[in-house]
Amino acid sequence: MAITAGSNLNTVPAPKQSTLSSNYIDFIDGSTGWEQQYLPDLMEKEAEIYGKRTVSGFLAQVGAEEAMASDQVVWSEQGRLHLAYTGTVDASASEVTITGHIDSNATYTGGSHGLRVGDTVIVASSLVTAPCRVSTVATDVVTCEPYTRAELSTAGIAMADGAVTVLKYGSEWKKGSDTPYSTANEPSFKSFSNKPVIIRDMYHISGSDASQIGWVEVSGEEGQSGYLWYLKAEGDTRARFSDNLEMTCIEGVMGANDTTVDTDTHGSGGAGKPSGTQGLFDAIGDRGNKSSGITGVNAATDLAEFDAILAEFDKQGAIEENMMFINRATSLAIDDMLASMNSYGAGGTSYGVFDNDEDMALNLGFSGFRRGSYDFYKSDWKYLNDAGTRGAINSRDTVNAVRGVMIPAGVSSVYDENLGKNLKRPFLHVRYRASNTESRKYKTWTTGSVGATTSELDAMRVNYLSERCLITQGANNFMLLN
Numbered sequence: 001m002a003i004t005a006g007s008n009l010n011t012v013p014a015p016k017q018s019t020l021s022s023n024y025i026d027f028i029d030g031s032t033g034w035e036q037q038y039l040p041d042l043m044e045k046e047a048e049i050y051g052k053r054t055v056s057g058f059l060a061q062v063g064a065e066e067a068m069a070s071d072q073v074v075w076s077e078q079g080r081l082h083l084a085y086t087g088t089v090d091a092s093a094s095e096v097t098i099t100g101h102i103d104s105n106a107t108y109t110g111g112s113h114g115l116r117v118g119d120t121v122i123v124a125s126s127l128v129t130a131p132c133r134v135s136t137v138a139t140d141v142v143t144c145e146p147y148t149r150a151e152l153s154t155a156g157i158a159m160a161d162g163a164v165t166v167l168k169y170g171s172e173w174k175k176g177s178d179t180p181y182s183t184a185n186e187p188s189f190k191s192f193s194n195k196p197v198i199i200r201d202m203y204h205i206s207g208s209d210a211s212q213i214g215w216v217e218v219s220g221e222e223g224q225s226g227y228l229w230y231l232k233a234e235g236d237t238r239a240r241f242s243d244n245l246e247m248t249c250i251e252g253v254m255g256a257n258d259t260t261v262d263t264d265t266h267g268s269g270g271a272g273k274p275s276g277t278q279g280l281f282d283a284i285g286d287r288g289n290k291s292s293g294i295t296g297v298n299a300a301t302d303l304a305e306f307d308a309i310l311a312e313f314d315k316q317g318a319i320e321e322n323m324m325f326i327n328r329a330t331s332l333a334i335d336d337m338l339a340s341m342n343s344y345g346a347g348g349t350s351y352g353v354f355d356n357d358e359d360m361a362l363n364l365g366f367s368g369f370r371r372g373s374y375d376f377y378k379s380d381w382k383y384l385n386d387a388g389t390r391g392a393i394n395s396r397d398t399v400n401a402v403r404g405v406m407i408p409a410g411v412s413s414v415y416d417e418n419l420g421k422n423l424k425r426p427f428l429h430v431r432y433r434a435s436n437t438e439s440r441k442y443k444t445w446t447t448g449s450v451g452a453t454t455s456e457l458d459a460m461r462v463n464y465l466s467e468r469c470l471i472t473q474g475a476n477n478f479m480l481l482n
Contacts, residue, residue: 054239055383056246059470062323062407063428065441073431073471074193083114083168083185089123091153091161094132096123098140098166112140114185120170123152128159133172142166192287196433196469197277198440199248203237203462210450210460234462238444241464245442247389249430249470252279280428281402283472284480289316291403291481302337303371309406309479310372317477319408321375326404327384327394330481334378338366376406406479427477432468440467 084102089095098113115121119134123144130152132144146152152159173179255276284290289312313319326334368377384402385391394401408427433440443465446452450460472478 054243055386055389056243058325058381058383059246059249059428059430062325062426063430063470064426065430065432067434067439067441068196068431069433069435072193072195073469074191075471075473076189076191077474078189085113085115085166087164087166089125089152089159089161089164091159092151094144094146094152096142096144096164096166098142102165113142115142115166115168116181116183116185118171118173118180119168120172122167122169123159124165124167125159125162128152130159194278194431194469194471195275196431196467197248197252197275198465198467199241199244201237201241201244201464203234205233205450205460207449207458207460237462238464242442243389245466245468247383248277248279249468250280250383251282252277252470253282254278277469278472279470280405280472281480283470283475284405284478287472287475288478288480289313289476291479302340306337306371310374312479313374313477317408317474318373319477320373321377321409323407323409324376324378324404325381325384325407326378326481327391327402328380330403331378331380335366338369377409401482403481405481408474408477427473429471429473430468431471432466440465442466 080102085098086100086102087096087098089097098115101113115134115137117134117137121132121134121142121144123130123132130144130149131147132152133147134142135145136143144152146154253276255274278286291309313322324334366378368375370376381404383389383391384394384404387395390402394403444462446460446462447454448457448460449455
């Protein structure tokens with residue numbers, strides 16, 4: 001029986017390694033001829049073009065972590081020790097109407113303020129300061145007797161009607177008098193709360209793809225190195241999820257459930273709406289200091305502008321050591337500000353001090369400085385620079401851009417209502433849900449048909465979950481640079 005060979009077979013081997021039409025096999029499409037002359041050259045090494053891509057680590061430097069068992073965290077912060085108020089004055093009647101507390105957290109059992117008959121106070125307007133003694137007290141009005149004039153509107157040193165500040169500095173009573181106080185000035189405090197949110201992610205690969213391994217030499221932020229296949233993608237998903245845990249604690253805001261009803265039934269708030277959690281930026285904006293609200297502050301490009309920030313800290317806890325986590329532009333502006341303090345900065349570099357040889361490399365950056373009674377330690381924050389994170393938002397909305405944060409070092413003393421006692425904690429710490437049988441700090445589990453079969457799903461599915469929130473205590477000592 002005769003055998004007829006196929007017309008498209010390449011059956012003529014060449015005696016040398018030559019690229020001939022008779023010895024080349026077209027793996028792409030043999031019916032169209034021998035167009036492809038060479039097989040592609042696969043480079044196994046993955047190119048790392050973005051450097052370190054993760055942004056987590058900020059909270060690990062400045063905070064702590066602690067377990068909790070409830071849906072809500074409640075804590076109390078002490079009020080100011082001294083009594084100071086804002087108000088308006090009727091100078092002709094020497095009457096001051098109290099309109100607000102210097103400490104917005106203050107509340108008093110005796111009424112809207114803590115001033116009583118016999119208290120000595122200082123009443124200060126924009127041009128006149130007058131020491132006085134309180135003669136009568138109402139719910140929100142006190143009448144003052146000036147020590148150095150007949151009334152607050154005395155000619156020559158008159159106090160005009162308008163806004164004033166009132167500070168209690170003592171009291172005065174005659175000999176043998178009784179104390180006619182009916183109420184005591186109890187310590188003031190205010191309670192704050194935050195709630196955890198559930199953060200989830202997943203990685204998915206079908207069973208078919210898992211059975212065909214394509215090796216790639218990699219190195220990843222989650223410790224992947226060497227030759228891996230689909231585990232490289234899983235590691236990147238895990239790294240992104242870890243970043244999301246920190247970003248939620250930084251960027252989170254509380255949801256408003258009084259808007260139009262949302263049809264999304266997956267929200268954790270009322271009517272299926274997102275409940276939210278208060279992150280670092282929102283907490284500082286709500287209860288702390290913002291550089292945009294301070295006169296004369298603009299990127300801390302000179303000491304005068306920086307001193308305006310120090311003046312705000314003087315009004316608060318005056319904590320000596322503070323850490324600055326800032327973006328690149330602000331970091332360079334502070335470096336330039338400090339460098340300009342050197343008399344040689346404009347004309348060259350000074351040599352001969354502390355072995356500063358002219359052949360050594362010149363360090364144009366500063367890691368910290370001291371101004372007044374404050375120490376500041378400066379660090380670049382990758383999260384504010386990376387175009388894949390806050391850096392992209394800052395470049396879009398330059399008006400509300402976050403240039404950095406100033407965070408006090410040390411711990412704060414607060415009353416924990418769950419434990420019923422005062423505790424010392426870092427100003428920032430993360431709370432996560434946990435019990436003796438279940439920890440939701442960082443959960444991961446695998447389902448599907450790949451490996452140990454756990455379900456009818458023909459795939460491997462890796463699930464990630466955490467339930468956490470950030471507690472920002474003493475936000476009045478923080479500064480948001482925007």
